[in-house]
Amino acid sequence: MTVDSIHILLIEDNLAEARLLQEFLKEGSFKEFSLVHVKRLSEALDAIGDDICAPCLYDLILLDLTLPDSQGLESLKPLITRAPCLPIVVLTNTNDEQLAIEAVRKGAQDYLVKRQINPQLLIRSLRYAIERKQVLETLRALNESLKNRVEERTAELIKAREVNQFKSEFVSILSHDIRNPLNAILLSAGLLKSSDDQLTPDKKVAHYQMIRSAIKNMSLLLDEASFIGQADSGKLNCELIEIDLIGFCHAIVDEIQLTAAQKNIDIVFNIKGNHINILGDEKLLHHILTNLLGNAVKYSLSNSKVIFDLIFQSQAVILRIQDSGIGIPIQEQKQLFQPFHRASNVGKIPGTGLGLAIVKKSVEAHGGEIYVQSQEGIGSTFTVTLPLLKS
Numbered sequence: 286m287t288v289d290s291i292h293i294l295l296i297e298d299n300l301a302e303a304r305l306l307q308e309f310l311k312e313g314s315f316k317e318f319s320l321v322h323v324k325r326l327s328e329a330l331d332a333i334g335d336d337i338c339a340p341c342l343y344d345l346i347l348l349d350l351t352l353p354d355s356q357g358l359e360s361l362k363p364l365i366t367r368a369p370c371l372p373i374v375v376l377t378n379t380n381d382e383q384l385a386i387e388a389v390r391k392g393a394q395d396y397l398v399k400r401q402i403n404p405q406l407l408i409r410s411l412r413y414a415i416e417r418k419q420v421l422e423t424l425r426a427l428n429e430s431l432k433n434r435v436e437e438r439t440a441e442l443i444k445a446r447e448v449n450q451f452k453s454e455f456v457s458i459l460s461h462d463i464r465n466p467l468n469a470i471l472l473s474a475g476l477l478k479s480s481d482d483q484l485t486p487d488k489k490v491a492h493y494q495m496i497r498s499a500i501k502n503m504s505l506l507l508d509e510a511s512f513i514g515q516a517d518s519g520k521l522n523c524e525l526i527e528i529d530l531i532g533f534c535h536a537i538v539d540e541i542q543l544t545a546a547q548k549n550i551d552i553v554f555n556i557k558g559n560h561i562n563i564l565g566d567e568k569l570l571h572h573i574l575t576n577l578l579g580n581a582v583k584y585s586l587s588n589s590k591v592i593f594d595l596i597f598q599s600q601a602v603i604l605r606i607q608d609s610g611i612g613i614p615i616q617e618q619k620q621l622f623q624p625f626h627r628a629s630n631v632g633k634i635p636g637t638g639l640g641l642a643i644v645k646k647s648v649e650a651h652g653g654e655i656y657v658q659s660q661e662g663i664g665s666t667f668t669v670t671l672p673l674l675k676s
């Protein structure tokens with residue numbers, strides 16, 4: 286739009302006034318103008334339409350403040366709501382100037398006192414109203430974009446602060462967890478050196494075994510921590526290949542069954558649905574299954590069963606691992622997927638608290654979901670849903 290060609294919506298119930306304004310507009314210096322005249326507010330609202338996103342048919346509203354279906358300032362609000370970008374110039378009688386000033390405060394761009402209007406004054410007021418509204422709109426848009434940028438930046442800063450806090454907690458817990466096995470190694474190595482001649486061969490073997498197992502624990506902890514670090518910095522590699530999931534699961538069940546046998550725990554493996562090869566990352570799937578099956582065995586009492594259901598559906602594959610072990614207190618279930626969180630009922634059962642965090646990251650890398658249902662003292666069921674990815 287240029288200010289030389291404008292489309293005006295005139296809302297005026299008095300025909301003589303309307304005609305006079307039209308005359309003034311013709312005499313004025315607009316190269317082109319069009320005017321739609323309505324006598325009621327309701328007709329004006331119809332003329333504007335109710336789609337506030339649609340491009341506006343008009344450049345300006347000339348509004349008489351005394352209409353048959355709306356009095357005074359009441360007319361402003363519905364018009365501004367319906368067409369927030371349209372400038373409004375109000376028309377008042379000589380004794381209504383106070384009301385006109387109030388209208389400007391409430392969102393009109395200007396006012397004209399009817400008896401004082403002449404063509405120059407009218408044109409100047411209309412041009413001024415349109416330009417002022419354009420400036421206001423530009424400012425409003427700028428303000429909005431600044432507000433959005435401030436919000437985005439604040440969210441980024443909060444996230445960065447959380448990540449920093451998480452990193453320092455992570456490092457301090459990790460150092461603490463490494464110190465324990467290190468102390469055990471130092472102690473055993475010290476004893477082996479200083480009291481070598483007093484130690485029986487059996488005691489020596491026990492100390493060597495202690496050192497080996499402390500080193501194994503440390504090495505596992507470091508591997509797990511480095512996995513979480515990689516995942517958090519977005520460097521988790523997810524290489525999808527076609528996998529025969531049944532064969533893959535059988536191999537892992539056999540592997541875990543060896544540990545389970547020491548507690549006389551039986552892993553029952555059921556396959557349901559129509560078997561198809563899936564696309565997945567072998568390493569990540571291995572993490573998922575060894576951790577979930579390993580936990581089920583570790584947190585179960587001797588002489589029990591762990592049930593592993595592998596369910597093929599049309600859009601997804603479900604891995605469900607169910608045990609009747611110690612269970613997890615309900616209020617602690619959500620946090621267990623965060624690194625280092627262990628439930629309060631684990632007692633002396635060893636662990637790093639990193640396994641489920643690794644499982645969750647591995648599941649998410651496949652676009653899947655994991656949830657837990659558990660009751661303390663009764664048992665737990667972990668359910669992983671992986672979408673069937675297409676090659």
Ligand SMILES: Nc1ncnc2c1ncn2[C@@H]1O[C@H](COP(=O)(O)OP(=O)(O)O)[C@@H](O)[C@H]1O
Pocket residue numbers: 576580581582584608610611612613621626627628629630631635636637638639640641642665
């Ligand atoms: N099958 C389960 N039964 C009972 N508790 C479980 C089970 N699996 C996980 N948990 C709880 O979740 C915590 C986190 O598990 P995980 O991350 O694998 O760490 P970890 O086993 O090394 O402690 C465990 O410490 C335990 O409290």
Ligand SMILES: [Mg+2]
Pocket residue numbers: 576579580636638640641
């Ligand atoms: Mg574990």
